Structures are given as structure tokens and as C-alpha cells.
Amino acid sequence: MNSRKLLLLLVIASLASAFFALDLGRFFSLDYFKSQQAAIEAYRAAHPGLTAGIFFAVYVAVTGLSLPGAAILTLVGGAIFGLLWGAVIVSFASTLGATLAFLVARFALRDWVQSQFGVRLKAINAGIEKEGGFYLFTLRLIPIFPFFVINLVMGLTPIRAWTFYWVSQIGMLAGTLVYVNAGTQLARIDSLRGILSPGLLISFALLGVFPLIAQKIVSAVKARRVYAKWPKPKRFDRNLIVIGAGSAGLVTAYIAAAVKAKVTLIEKHRMGGDCLNTGCVPSKALIRSAKLLSHMRRSPEFGIRKAAAEFDFAEVMDRVQRVIREVAPHDSVERYTGLGVDVIEGAAKITSPWTVEATTAEGARTLTTRAIVIAAGARPFVPPIPGLEEVGYLTSDTVWNLRELPKRLVVLGGGPIGSELTQTFARFGSQVTQVEMAPRILIREDPEVSERVTARFRQEGIQVLVNHRAKQFVAENGEKILIAEHDGSDTRIPFDTVLVAVGRVANTTGYGLEELGIPATRARTVETDDCLQTLYPNIYAAGDVAGPYQFTHTAAHQAWYASVNALFGPFKTFKADYSVIPWSTFVDPEVARVGLNEQEAKERGIAHEVSVYGIDDLDRAIADGEAHGFVKVLTAPGKDRILGVTIVGEHAGDLLAEYVLAMRHGIGLNKILGTIHIYPTLAEANKYAAGVWKKAHAPQKLLAWVERFHAWRRG
Ligand SMILES: Cc1cc2nc3c(=O)[nH]c(=O)nc-3n(C[C@H](O)[C@H](O)[C@H](O)COP(=O)(O)OP(=O)(O)OC[C@H]3O[C@@H](n4cnc5c(N)ncnc54)[C@H](O)[C@@H]3O)c2cc1C
Numbered sequence: 254m255n256s257r258k259l260l261l262l263l264v265i266a267s268l269a270s271a272f273f274a275l276d277l278g279r280f281f282s283l284d285y286f287k288s289q290q291a292a293i294e295a296y297r298a299a300h301p302g303l304t305a306g307i308f309f310a311v312y313v314a315v316t317g318l319s320l321p322g323a324a325i326l327t328l329v330g331g332a333i334f335g336l337l338w339g340a341v342i343v344s345f346a347s348t349l350g351a352t353l354a355f356l357v358a359r360f361a362l363r364d365w366v367q368s369q370f371g372v373r374l375k376a377i378n379a380g381i382e383k384e385g386g387f388y389l390f391t392l393r394l395i396p397i398f399p400f401f402v403i404n405l406v407m408g409l410t411p412i413r414a415w416t417f418y419w420v421s422q423i424g425m426l427a428g429t430l431v432y433v434n435a436g437t438q439l440a441r442i443d444s445l446r447g448i449l450s451p452g453l454l455i456s457f458a459l460l461g462v463f464p465l466i467a468q469k470i471v472s473a474v475k476a477r478r479v480y481a482k483w484p485k486p487k488r489f490d491r492n493l494i495v496i497g498a499g500s501a502g503l504v505t506a507y508i509a510a511a512v513k514a515k516v517t518l519i520e521k522h523r524m525g526g527d528c529l530n531t532g533c534v535p536s537k538a539l540i541r542s543a544k545l546l547s548h549m550r551r552s553p554e555f556g557i558r559k560a561a562a563e564f565d566f567a568e569v570m571d572r573v574q575r576v577i578r579e580v581a582p583h584d585s586v587e588r589y590t591g592l593g594v595d596v597i598e599g600a601a602k603i604t605s606p607w608t609v610e611a612t613t614a615e616g617a618r619t620l621t622t623r624a625i626v627i628a629a630g631a632r633p634f635v636p637p638i639p640g641l642e643e644v645g646y647l648t649s650d651t652v653w654n655l656r657e658l659p660k661r662l663v664v665l666g667g668g669p670i671g672s673e674l675t676q677t678f679a680r681f682g683s684q685v686t687q688v689e690m691a692p693r694i695l696i697r698e699d700p701e702v703s704e705r706v707t708a709r710f711r712q713e714g715i716q717v718l719v720n721h722r723a724k725q726f727v728a729e730n731g732e733k734i735l736i737a738e739h740d741g742s743d744t745r746i747p748f749d750t751v752l753v754a755v756g757r758v759a760n761t762t763g764y765g766l767e768e769l770g771i772p773a774t775r776a777r778t779v780e781t782d783d784c785l786q787t788l789y790p791n792i793y794a795a796g797d798v799a800g801p802y803q804f805t806h807t808a809a810h811q812a813w814y815a816s817v818n819a820l821f822g823p824f825k826t827f828k829a830d831y832s833v834i835p836w837s838t839f840v841d842p843e844v845a846r847v848g849l850n851e852q853e854a855k856e857r858g859i860a861h862e863v864s865v866y867g868i869d870d871l872d873r874a875i876a877d878g879e880a881h882g883f884v885k886v887l888t889a890p891g892k893d894r895i896l897g898v899t900i901v902g903e904h905a906g907d908l909l910a911e912y913v914l915a916m917r918h919g920i921g922l923n924k925i926l927g928t929i930h931i932y933p934t935l936a937e938a939n940k941y942a943a944g945v946w947k948k949a950h951a952p953q954k955l956l957a958w959v960e961r962f963h964a965w966r967r968g
Contacts, residue, residue: 258361265318265357272320281315281322286329297333305334309346316350317357319401323347327429331436339433340426347429348422351404355417358408366409368860369889378411379783385412386420393424400425476790479770483605486621491515493819494609494622496601496764499526500805501796502628503584504812505819510593514820517620518589519611521600525584526630527797528805529577531650536673538576540839542569543680547713547841554878566658566681573653603627603765606789624791624819627779628812629764631757631797640726644733647752649674659683659750663735665723667694669838671754672706676840678752679715686746687715688737690722695838699850702901705882706840718744726751759798776800783828785815793819804836835913837906842882845905847913848897849887861887861896864922864949866942868902873933879903884942886912886922891950893921898942904935911939922946 272278279285286293297304308330315322327347330339367378381388389412392403407417493509495502498520509516523530545562552560582588586596599613603625610619633648635641647655649670660683664675667689679685687694687710693703694710694717710717721737721744728734735746759778766773771787772780778800785793795815796808814829835847854861868874868882882902888895898912915925922943930940 261357262361268318269320272318278321281325283325283328286325286332290332293333305338305342308333309342312343312346313350313353316347316401316404317353319354319405323350323400324432327432328436331433336430336434336437339436340430343433344422344426344429347400347425348418351400351421351425352414352418354401354404355408356414358405359414363409364858368858381410381412385410386416389417389420390424393421394427472790479788480606483607486607489607489621489623491517491595491620491622493517493624493626493816494519494601494620495626495628496603496609497526497628497630497796497798498524498584498589498596499628499630499796499808500528501630501798501808501812501815502526502626503589504809505626505628505795505816506589506594507592508813508816509820510589512817512820513593515595516593517595517597517611517622519597519599519601519609521598524586524589524596524598525581528808529580529584531653533805534577534580535573535653536649536670536677537839538573539569539677540673542572543677544841547680551878564681567656569681570653570656601764603769603792606769606791609765624793624822626812626815626819627766627787627792627794627798628796628808628815629760629798631759631803633753634756634758635753636723636755638723638726640728641751641753644726644728644751647750649752649754652752661748661750662686663688663746663748663751664754665751666754666756667691667696667717667719668754668756669695669836669840671752672710672838672840674752674754675715676710676713679710679713685715686748687717688721688723688735688746689717689719691719693719695844698838698844698846699852699885699899702844702850702899705842705901706844709840709842718746757797757803759800761798774800784818784822784826785811785829786818786822786826790822791819802831802834802836804834806836807831807834833913833916835909837909839906842901843903843905845900845909846898847909848895848916850897850899851885851887854887854896859896860890862890862946862949863887864942864946866938866945868935868938871935871938871941873935873937874903876933877903877935884908884938886942886946888922888946893923894919895922900938902935902938908935908939911936 293304308326312323312326312330314320315326327343330343333339334342385407389403389407393400492514493505493516495506495509495516495518498506498518502518502520503525506516506518520526525534526532528534542564546564549560549562552558586598589596597611597613599611602610602612604610604619606625607623608619608621609625610617633650635646635648652674658681659678662678662683662685664671664678664685664687667687671687671689672694675685675687693700693707695703695706707717707719718737718739721739723735724738724743725736726733727736732747733749733751735748735751737744737746759773759776761773761777761779766779769789769792771789771792774780779787779794779798781787781794781799785795785799787794793815795811797803799811811829814827818826833847835845837843837845849857849859849861851861851863853859864886866884868884869880871880874880874882879902882900882905884902885899886895887897895912895916898909898916900908900912902908911925914920926940926943926947928940930937
């Protein structure tokens with residue numbers, strides 16, 4: 254906290270202390286006012302403007318400094334100035350005072366509170382940013398929340414000061430009127446309790462609930478408006494139609510069938526979507542074969558002088574297809590039909606909020622449904638680089654068709670998909686150049702993660718070119734060349750095959766979204782609210798098509814919310830919870846993360862401590878010949894609360910599970926440290942990282958006393 258903030262807090266604390274030390278509170282009692290009422294009224298008759306000014310200033314000071322007495326002052330306002338002027342003066346004075354208190358809290362404490370509790374406050378901040386005025390209005394109408402608390406707490410949130418001002422003024426008006434009116438009858442009131450009768454409290458509570466009811470009404474009106482031009486069927490053939498049978502669509506349909514809804518799943522290409530056919534499954538199968546080769550090359554490290562590998566790339570790719578075929582029954586039409594899902598193999602098009610046209614080999618038919626979940630996935634993004642179309646390219650969709658190993662491969666993109674495929678092809682013997690325009694690969698991870706992966710890539714013979722922007726592709730004398738810009742000059746990279754892996758873009762066109770006017774976000778995903786609801790309250794989206802993450806496990810996670818909200822929405826909806834999202838990049842060394850890393854914590858100004866355990870010191874890693882990498886844990890300063898974990902090393906993704914569980918259920922490092930981990934396993938690294946944290950927080954003073962105790966015992 255800087256000195257100006259500290260000074261302000263000191264001034265306020267001194268004024269508040271003076272208030273209590275001098276017992277100024279005695280002037281803010283009904284008895285005192287009643288004893289002085291005649292004199293005050295006489296003064297007001299002689300100096301009406303000055304009386305109003307003094308009253309206004311005192312009111313602002315009391316509320317601005319969050320001192321007790323505002324309720325009595327409001328009554329006094331009514332007694333001195335009558336209902337109209339009393340209400341006007343109190344309304345402005347209380348709002349101004351409240352805004353001052355709000356600004357003090359914002360100036361002095363907000364940064365600190367947000368840095369300490371930013372992660373926990375994320376959802377509240379987002380809610381306030383979106384509907385802050387609405388929350389505040391509700392709080393203002395319910396007088397059981399002390400106003401000074403509301404002023405201070407709101408100052409710590411992102412609500413705009415102007416919004417705070419005007420919502421407070423309007424929200425407090427009803428209460429102000431009630432109190433000022435009561436003040437006009439002051440002679441008959443003996444205590445504040447008389448004003449807050451149960452009847453009045455119920456009226457206030459009703460007033461408080463009013464905005465919530467109003468919000469429901471507004472949502473219903475909005476919904477009516479979007480549905481207005483669409484004829485609604487009298488009855489529906491099914492409860493739910495799911496578009497796309499990838500990770501999101503399959504889980505959505507599974508849950509719907511499990512809760513006995515009538516659900517239809519429509520898939521136009523291959524059951525299992527991206528993950529099974531062109532994503533996780535084939536990539537991990539290919540990585541496995543490549544890893545075997547890498548181990549064989551490293552055989553002398555393991556005491557085996559020579560291990561020769563002979564392979565045909567086509568056979569490796571055939572194995573990849575075999576793996577897909579082996580996993581495929583999990584996602585098959587037969588399995589889902591058996592689970593009670595009506596599966597249609599065809600293309601879906603939303604023709605109204607309640608109808609979907611399914612086109613199959615037999616023709617098109619229209620199905621009616623109460624709700625729809627869009628799970629249409631994403632596809633590789635291909636940037637419009639001059640010459641790319643002409644030279645031809647592979648993407649993560651088409652690379653699996655290769656049967657011949659490219660001799661010289663250029664991989665465009667340093668993200669997870671580009672990096673996994675770069676290393677894999679290099680291990681098979683392709684001469685790979687990875688081109689990334691950012692300053693480093695795996696840019697979302699901490700710099701030392703990128704450094705370690707880059708170092709390994711280079712060690713394995715990969716040319717990693719960062720800060721290189723692919724500018725143009727040309728073919729010269731039968732040779733393909735990528736021209737990339739680097740530091741203002743051009744680099745020429747000859748190659749045989751280029752693989753484009755620069756990101757993925759959601760599938761949002763060609764199946765009715767444009768006709769229904771369902772908007773897309775700036776990230777070009779389908780726009781949804783926190784409950785995954787689109788513009789139409791009965792149409793939801795999940796998975797890559799909705800973002801913000803593009804993983805199989807997040808698609809499945811969202812699917813639960815989409816299906817439950819779509820089926821039970823009128824009664825209860827759930828906001829998708831993204832508080833603990835893990836992921837892994839399956840390069841070697843493997844990289845896994847959950848929650849914050851250091852670069853994000855710094856960017857977002859979140860205070861944190863870092864504990865790092867080097868896996869190079871771990872017995873099992875040494876025995877396995879994989880003594881490299883680290884476990885890095887971010888914790889809240891001085892607290893046993895995990896903010897995030899990054900693991901680099903062998904089986905990092907598997908190791909991370911313990912921390913994912915810990916974060917999800919609020920388990921701290923002390924508990925991890927107090928848990929037996931099997932010796933010798935890689936999982937011990939998690940415990941040792943907790944040990945690093947514990948050591949840094951050892952109670953040094955207490956230990957010094959304990960040392961003295963032992964010395965005394967020794968005599
Ligand atoms: C190379 C690669 C490796 C990956 N590795 C991992 C990994 O290791 N771990 C991980 O978690 N994630 C990984 N992913 C990401 C993961 O594959 C996706 O996040 C996941 O598949 C998204 O699932 P989804 O259901 O949203 O979309 P998809 O799986 O893309 O499914 C969408 C389906 O909708 C169908 N569809 C679209 N429009 C229509 C229509 N109009 N009518 C009918 N059907 C339609 C499509 O044909 C498709 O089958 C990887 C991705 C790639 C490309």
C-alpha cells in the first residue's frame with residue numbers, strides 16, 4: 254500500500270477515533286435532539302439556508318466517515334425541514350456521503366483487496382461488471398444491510414462511481430421517505446425500533462425482491478421479443494436436439510438420456526468429433542510411437558549400447574487408425590442408441606428456435622424440440638497468407654492421411670497442437686522447422702516453461718524460429734519456400750510440406766445461426782451467457798463452438814451445464830464453473846497447468862508466493878532417466894491456499910491431478926504434505942513441492958525456542 258493511501262486511512266481512522274473518544278455519538282440520539290428541538294427550530298426559522306447547509310455538511314461527514322448516526326439524522330431532517338425538503342436534503346447528503354465512503358474504500362483498499370482475493374472475487378467482479386447497478390439497487394432497498402457496509406464493499410468492486418451514485422440515490426429514496434416522514438412525527442417516536450415495525454420490514458423486503466422479479470419480467474419480455482417472429486409448435490417431438498457428436502455433444506446427449514429426456518443427437522461427419530478422429534486420440538497415439546523411437550535413440554543412457562529401430566511411417570499411421578478404431582465404440586451410434594439416444598447421421602440446420610432440419614442420405618426432415626444444444630465444434634484456422642493455397646498445406650484435420658514422412662516439414666504455430674506435432678515428426682526423422690511469430694513458443698505458459706521445451710526441441714534437432722512472421726509462400730524451381738519476416742528482414746525457409754497449426758476457429762456458419770441472428774463473440778465463438786444460453790433462452794452452446802477453452806474435458810464439463818440447463822432451465826439454471834481448469838501439452842518434457850501461473854498473476858496484479866521443487870532431485874525420476882522439470886506452486890501470501898500449479902516433466906499431466914483435486918476442494922499444501930505418497934514414484938514431487946512451501950513458512954522464532962528447549966534437555 255503506498256504512502257498516500259496509508260495517510261488517507263490514518264486521517265479517517267483518527268477522525269473516527271476522535272468521534273468515539275469525545276463521545277460525539279451522544280449528539281446523535283433521539284433524546285438529545287428532542288431536548289434541543291425547540292432551539293434548533295428557532296434557529297432554522299431565523300437562518301433557514303444556513304441550517305440546511307450545516308445539516309447537509311454534518312450528514313455528509315457522518316456517512317462519508319461511516320460513523321453511526323445517519324438514521325437519527327434522517328429523522329431529524331424530517332423533523333426540522335418537513336417531508337419534502339427533508340427528503341431532498343437527506344437524499345442528496347446521504348448519496349454524496351455514501352459516494353465519498355465508496356471512493357475512500359476504492360482508493361485506499363480496492364487494489365489491495367483485489368490483489369489478495371482477486372481469484373476468489375473473479376465471479377463477483379464479473380457479476381458486478383455486468384449487473385452491478387442491479388445488485389446495488391436490491392441492496393439499497395433492503396435496509397437490513399447496513400448502508401455503510403454497502404458503501405465500503407461496493408468501493409472494492411469494479412462498479413463505476415457514477416453508477417454507484419445514481420443507483421444509490423434512487424435505491425435509497427424509498428427508505429429516506431419512510432424515515433423522513435417518520436421524523437415529521439418525531440414527537441411521537443421514542444426509539445428507532447418503532448419505525449422498523451415488522452410490517453414495514455416486510456414492505457422493505459418486498460421492495461428488495463422487486464428488482465429480482467423485475468429482472469425476471471425483463472428477461473421474459475426480451476425472450477418474447479426474440480421469439481416473436483417464430484411460430485411455436487403446439488407440441489414437441491423431443492425434449493432436446495444436440496447438434497454435433499464430439500466431446501460436448503456426446504456428453505450432452507448422454508446426460509439427457511440418463512435423466513430420461515427424449516434426445517436426438519445429429520452428427521454430419523464422424524461420431525466422436527475432433528477428439529477421437531483428428532485430435533486427442535490420433536495425436537497421442539502418434540506421440541507414443543515417436544516417444545518409443547526417442548527412447549531407443551537414448552538407449553546408451555540406459556546401459557544398452559545399441560537399439561536399432563526400423564519402421565515404415567505408413568505402418569505407424571496405420572496403428573494410429575487402429576487406435577482410433579479401438580476407441581471408436583465408446584462414441585459409436587450403437588452405444589448411444591443403446592443408452593437411449595436417438596442418433597441421426599446427417600447434417601443439422603436450425604430452422605426456428607424449436608425446429609431443426611436433419612438432412613440424411615434419405616432426404617431432409619424437420620424435427621421439433623423444446624431445447625437445442627449447439628455442439629458443432631471448431632476447425633483449424635488457416636490464415637490468408639499469399640501463396641499458401643498454391644503450395645498446398647496440411648492441418649490437424651488432414652495430417653492423419655499422410656502415409657509418407659515429409660522430409661522437410663515446416664510447422665506454422667508454436668501453440669500446443671503445433672508443438673506436439675513438431676516434436677513428433679522430428680522424432681520420426683523429418684527435418685522440422687517450427688515458425689512462431691510470438692517471442693516464444695507455448696506463450697501462455699511461464700517463460701521458463703517455453704525455454705525448457707525450446708531447449709529440448711533444439712537438442713532433438715528441431716529448428717525453432719520465434720519472432721518470425723510467415724509472410725508469403727512461393728515455389729521456385731520446383732522447390733517450396735516460406736518467406737518469413739524477422740527483425741525487419743526476410744528469412745527464406747525451403748520445405749517439402751507445411752502444417753498449419755495457428756489456432757482453431759469455431760463452426761458458426763451454415764447451420765442456421767445467421768438466420769436466427771445468434772451472435773458471435775469477438776473470439777468468433779457462439780455468444781452465450783454464464784449458463785451457456787444463447788440469445789434464445791432454449792438454445793444453448795457447449796464445447797469448442799462456445800469457448801473459452803478448447804479441450805475435451807472442458808467440452809464435457811460444459812456439456813453437463815448445457816444439458817441440465819436446457820432440460821430444467823425454467824426451474825433452475827446453473828452457471829458454468831471455470832474456477833479450476835487444468836490442461837496439458839503433451840510435448841516432451843510434458844507441461845501441465847491448473848489455475849494461475851506467474852505471468853498471469855503478475856499481469857493481473859494478484860499477490861502470490863512461489864514454491865518450486867526441481868524434479869531433477871527426485872529418486873524415481875533419476876532412476877527413470879527423466880531427472881528434469883519442476884513443480885511450481887503459486888500460493889496466496891502467508892496462506893495455505895493454492896492459486897495455481899505448473900508442472901514440467903515426465904507424466905506432468907498425470908501428476909497434476911492431485912493439485913487439481915486440491916484446488917477444486919480447497920485442500921492446502923499442509924494436507925498434501927501430510928498425505929503418504931508411494932516411494933519411489935513421480936507423484937512424490939507433489940509432496941516435495943508442498944515441503945518447499947512448508948520450509949519457507951517454518952516458524953523460525955518458535956524453532957529457536959525449541960532449539961533452546963533441546964539444549965536445556967541435554968543439560
Ligand atoms: C491435434 C489436436 C490435438 C488435441 N489434443 C487434445 C488433448 O490432448 N486434450 C484435450 O483436452 N483436447 C485436445 N484437443 C482439443 C479437442 O479435440 C477439442 O477441444 C474437442 O474435440 C472439442 O469437442 P467439441 O464437441 O466441442 O467439438 P468437435 O469434437 O469438433 O465436435 C463437433 C462435431 O459437430 C459436428 N457438426 C458440426 N456442424 C454440424 C451440423 N450442422 N450438423 C451435424 N453435425 C455437425 C462435427 O462434424 C463434429 O463432429 C486437440 C485438438 C487437436 C486438433
